[in-house]
Amino acid sequence: MQSNATPDPFAEPVAFGQRVQILRDRRGMSRPVLAGLLGMSPSWLKQVESGQIQVPKLPMVLRIAEALRVRDLADLTGDQSMAVDLFTGPGHAKLPAVRDAINAFPLSADRPPPTPLHLRHRLAKAWSARHTAPNHRAVLGDLLPDLVVDAQLAVRAAESAAERRATQACLSEVYSLSQFFVAYQPDAALLWRVAERGMVAAQESEDPHAIGVAAWLTAQAHRDSGPGHFDAADAVTTKALRYLEPFLPDAPDKVLAIAGALQFEAGYTAARRAESGTAWGWWDEADKTSKKLPAAYYHPITSFSRAIMGAHAVTVAVELRAGGESVRQSVQADRMTIPSRPRLARHRIEEARGYQLDNQVEVALATLERAHEAAPETIRYNGYARRIILEETEAKSPDRRRRASELAVKVGLLAA
Known part of the structure; x- marks a missing residue:
């Protein structure tokens, strides 16, 4: 009996290109959008999906996995010997x-x-x-x-x-x-x-603060589910900001801070959509909000503060795939102090992504080592860091391969 159901990309035999197309469709992502995230043309991606181009080399496979938020590399490759958790940790x-x-x-x-x-x-x-x-x-x-x-x-x-x-x-x-x-x-x-x-x-x-925090985290959960859920993320942040607006003129610092955190979340989602003007516009709004807080204030949940805005700028630039701007923002952000160890490690990972985009791979690896020093459990469960490390274990340079392999052992990607 013929079925009209969408093929299961995890069932054998399904070719690599078919898996890419099925997973892309499930994410609600168009071919031009995925191709843009990969830095390739839509025609190249069409040839991959149709099987006219064979399975790309590991660095491109990992970039596809990152863009599609594939949980396990084997789900994309079909090769169970490549069962590597990316955007979820090992548990x-x-x-x-x-x-x-x-x-x-x-x-x-x-x-x-x-x-x-x-x-x-x-x-x-x-x-x-x-x-x-x-x-x-x-x-x-x-x-x-x-x-x-x-x-x-x-x-x-x-x-x-x-x-x-x-x-x-x-x-x-x-x-x-x-x-x-x-x-x-x-x-x-x-x-x-x-x-x-x-x-x-x-x-x-x-409680306005509790509602703001819950909305902040819910928006992140929607956004991390993929492009098909970006509208839901935007709806949550927009409604939460509208709800908080009447409280802001006389709000305590923690309510003002959660409003600023939500403003940045709107910018983060816009950056994931590759909407540069909107992303930086929301970053500007969040920056204005941060300046209304005491200089030393640091929100205990979201880390929102004046200091964090530099780190947020790095994130926006990285999500917009602007390598040079990411590096420029990283230099500025490093003048500020981030007291939270996991948030500092997350910032180092974002910096590493920027350095890799700017083809400064040695600096990216060194930055990931600094992330590991700050909070090993943050880098261990971060898909972006894991992807960069795995890519560099296949680098042509022996020194880069060695350095990446040593870091891969530390974060549990390779056995000692």
């Missing part, structure tokens, strides 16, 4: 415990619920630990199971409307913290469960 050892806590459905309690004030103190310590620990996922993996359960208990035990709103704000923030742990882990359903629960709890709290 943290503490993921099962965090997953069990999130998935639990407690109907009874074996301990008294904490007060909102107690939860707030624990959350503050948890955010601080996340920003200061090089093994931040391991730290969160220890803290999150009890935090999730206790925040749920606190909501159920609330005795007044005000207390219930306060505990819902705490619960929403616990889910936000959980999303930082779950991101890039091999459980997309869990990520969306956390994002959606965080948004529901935030809305129940009626």
Whole structure:
């Protein structure tokens, strides 16, 4: 019987080019858009998809995987010997415990619920630990199971409307913290469960800051799902900014900061669309917002601050595939201090992408080494860093191959 269903790219036998086309269609990405992200022509991509051009060399395969946000390289190549996780990590050892806590459905309690004030103190310590620990996922993996359960208990035990709103704000923030742990882990359903629960709890709290944070993370989840979800990301950021606007004239710093973070998210999505003017326009808006904050202020969740705007400029330039501009922005950004270790490592990875775009591959590798020094668990689960490292293990230069191979061992891409 003939089927009209879309072929499964993971079933054998399906040629490489067919896999590219199927995965591209599933991402809602046109051929010219994918070709542009690869720096190639639409006609070249059409020849690849039709099989007129054989499987490209590894660096181009990795770039295709990056553009299509392929989770496992084997899904693109069909070669199970190339089973390499890219945009999800191999799975943290503490993921099962965090997953069990999130998935639990407690109907009874074996301990008294904490007060909102107690939860707030624990959350503050948890955010601080996340920003200061090089093994931040391991730290969160220890803290999150009890935090999730206790925040749920606190909501159920609330005795007044005000207390219930306060505990819902705490619960929403616990889910936000959980999303930082779950991101890039091999459980997309869990990520969306956390994002959606965080948004529901935030809305129940009626707290502008909690709602802004939940929207910020939800927009990221949509954008990271691929171009077919960019409109959803834009809708979330636009509605959240519209909601926050009346609060801003007299808003505390944390509400002003989440508005600035959302403005940058709008610019980030525009950059992913290759809309340069819109992307830099939103960056300008976010920069204006950052200047309304105290010079030393640093938002404990989003890292939004005056200092982070330089790092954000690097990200916009990289997503617009502007290598020279990325490098120029990197030089300027390095004058600022980023106190969060995982956020600093993420910035180093963005810098490395810029240096690679500018054909300064040695500098890109050195920058990734600095990212590893700042926060090994950030680079271990970052698809962009993993792609650059894997590419350079195939470099013609023996020194580059050696350097990349040593880094690949450190981040778990190659066995020692």
